[in-house]
Amino acid sequence: MNILEQIIRDKRAEVALRKAVVPTGQLEACRLMERNPRSLVASLGQRPSGIIAEHKRRSPSRAVINQGCSVETVVKGYERGGAAAISVLTDGKYFGGSLDDLLLARASTELPLLRKEFIINPYQVLEARAYGADAILLIAAVLDPGQIRELCGEAHALGMEVLLEVHDREELERSLEGGADLIGVNNRNLKTFEVSLDTSRELISLIPAEVGRVSESGLGHPAQLRELQQLGYQGFLMGESFMKQPDPGAALAEFVKTLEP
Numbered sequence: 466m467n468i469l470e471q472i473i474r475d476k477r478a479e480v481a482l483r484k485a486v487v488p489t490g491q492l493e494a495c496r497l498m499e500r501n502p503r504s505l506v507a508s509l510g511q512r513p514s515g516i517i518a519e520h521k522r523r524s525p526s527r528a529v530i531n532q533g534c535s536v537e538t539v540v541k542g543y544e545r546g547g548a549a550a551i552s553v554l555t556d557g558k559y560f561g562g563s564l565d566d567l568l569l570a571r572a573s574t575e576l577p578l579l580r581k582e583f584i585i586n587p588y589q590v591l592e593a594r595a596y597g598a599d600a601i602l603l604i605a606a607v608l609d610p611g612q613i614r615e616l617c618g619e620a621h622a623l624g625m626e627v628l629l630e631v632h633d634r635e636e637l638e639r640s641l642e643g644g645a646d647l648i649g650v651n652n653r654n655l656k657t658f659e660v661s662l663d664t665s666r667e668l669i670s671l672i673p674a675e676v677g678r679v680s681e682s683g684l685g686h687p688a689q690l691r692e693l694q695q696l697g698y699q700g701f702l703m704g705e706s707f708m709k710q711p712d713p714g715a716a717l718a719e720f721v722k723t724l725e726p
């Protein structure tokens with residue numbers, strides 16, 4: 466069983482438990498359901514860096530990245546440093562995150578928030594909304610086209626946008642009808658953890674112009690972003706290169722300065 470299969474197996478059990486503990490009606494009554502979500506697509510156009518900066522404590526590929534910084538410090542630093550949006554990993558077992566992290570992030574910024582999760586059930590979409598997310602991530606590798614359509618529909622009905630992550634041509638082609646607002650090309654092969662920007666280079670021409678284009682993972686050099694921008698990417702999901710620094714917000718600010726013409 467590869468890591469993605471393990472995560473999804475655990476996620477099924479976790480979601481069943483969460484649903485039993487916090488019924489849908491309780492989520493629907495949350496205070497944050499009254500808030501109007503902000504557009505991630507629009508923010509990528511307005512904030513010149515295009516960086517979706519990620520809060521990520523640890524990962525299966527790197528173990529511990531940063532356990533010391535508070536969510537508030539990281540998120541406020543990212544906003545000050547010029548991020549266009551913030552991604553918050555909410556998986557606990559493999560990434561050390563939680564829904565409380567999302568709530569703390571929501572209290573710390575007005576930037577659009579992406580719930581970075583392994584979403585397999587509409588309940589998790591409602592959870593994302595109730596805890597303050599503006600957008601959700603869906604991973605094509607673990608969903609069939611019908612599930613993608615259903616989860617995108619659920620997110621849109623709740624006023625959120627969808628970033629759909631793909632790793633290869635087959636995943637992209639079978640997912641395009643799903644209705645995602647953005648396509649994220651993941652440079653990290655989640656089965657081998659190998660990172661290659663060739664994935665972003667090869668898939669860009671297959672993404673329709675009306676869909677937002679995001680390159681994800683393994684980014685850490687300004688020259689990479691410049692190249693990807695020229696290829697047509699508007700967004701860049703970056704976690705580890707900032708989170709591995711003692712002050713992730715300051716690291717992002719330095720990085721953004723190097724992007725300025």
Ligand SMILES: O=C(O)c1ccccc1NCC(=O)[C@H](O)[C@H](O)COP(=O)(O)O
Pocket residue numbers: 468469519521524525526527651655658681682683684702703704705706
């Ligand atoms: O990061 C991992 O090791 C990983 C393993 C299995 C599934 C997902 C994984 N990462 C999620 C992500 O997509 C990244 O956190 C995100 O794209 C940022 O990547 P990076 O800038 O390389 O931290």
